[in-house]
Amino acid sequence: NAGVTQTPKFRILKIGQSMTLQCTQDMNHNYMYWYRQDPGMGLKLIYYSVGAGITDKGEVPNGYNVSRSTTEDFPLRLELAAPSQTSVYFCASSYGASADYGYTFGSGTRLTVV
Amino acid sequence: QKEVEQNSGPLSVPEGAIASLNCTYSDRGSQSFFWYRQYSGKSPELIMSIYSNGDKEDGRFTAQLNKASQYVSLLIRDSQPSDSATYLCAVNTGFQKLVFGTGTRLL
Numbered sequence: 001n002a003g004v005t006q007t008p009k010f011r012i013l014k015i016g017q018s019m020t021l022q023c024t025q026d027m028n029h030n031y032m033y034w035y036r037q038d039p040g041m042g043l044k045l046i047y048y049s050v051g052a053g054i055t056d057k058g059e060v061p062n063g064y065n066v067s068r069s070t071t072e073d074f075p076l077r078l079e080l081a082a083p084s085q086t087s088v089y090f091c092a093s094s095y096g097a098s099a100d101y102g103y104t105f106g107s108g109t110r111l112t113v114v
Numbered sequence: 115q116k117e118v119e120q121n122s123g124p125l126s127v128p129e130g131a132i133a134s135l136n137c138t139y140s141d142r143g144s145q146s147f148f149w150y151r152q153y154s155g156k157s158p159e160l161i162m163s164i165y166s167n168g169d170k171e172d173g174r175f176t177a178q179l180n181k182a183s184q185y186v187s188l189l190i191r192d193s194q195p196s197d198s199a200t201y202l203c204a205v206n207t208g209f210q211k212l213v214f215g216t217g218t219r220l221l
Contacts, residue, residue, distance in 0.1 A: 042202065042217065058211065090158070107156075
């Protein structure tokens with residue numbers, strides 16, 4: 001099993017450019033999440049989804065958009081990139097809302113906006 | 115704003131000793147709690163979860179939960195060089211949305 005796959009692993013964007021971070025999971029998990037992690041900081045929730053067609057904002061959604069057309073895919077769209085969006089982005093999935101289900105994380109995308 | 119607090123460290127533990135990592139949380143209604151390990155440049159990986167007061171053991175790891183004191187801890191017995199990492203405490207705020215602490219770096 002591949003688990004959670006994120007692409008690309010690294011990307012440099014210029015201010016004002018847009019891009020989509022891809023996230024795919026093959027575990028048939030209903031719950032999917034996008035977090036960002038800045039140096040010395042904890043992970044901050046950007047958006048999450050509890051199933052295909054259902055998404056909601058997390059703690060830091062400004063400047064981002066998501067969609068969830070299938071169970072497997074949960075892409076994150078950055079519009080008009082800003083230096084403040086320089087971060088490491090992690091996609092994660094979870095089987096359900098039970099206390100025993102932790103996250104499976106992807107390997108991350110390191111994004112630099114210059 | 116629901117918060118999770120951890121001492122950032124670094125915490126230096128001799129090989130073979132017990133490492134004790136602590137975490138406090140602000141939302142008294144939180145029901146489940148997680149410990150993740152993150153090696154430098156890697157993604158977090160789940161160590162264990164806990165949702166009942168008391169201790170939960172898994173191999174060399176023991177999680178401890180005290181809801182009255184809003185306190186979660188992780189003990190690592192017989193510390194090994196491979197345990198050097200950052201340990202993240204996380205609290206479930208609903209729909210498995212986790213709020214993470216900033217992590218404790220263990221040397």
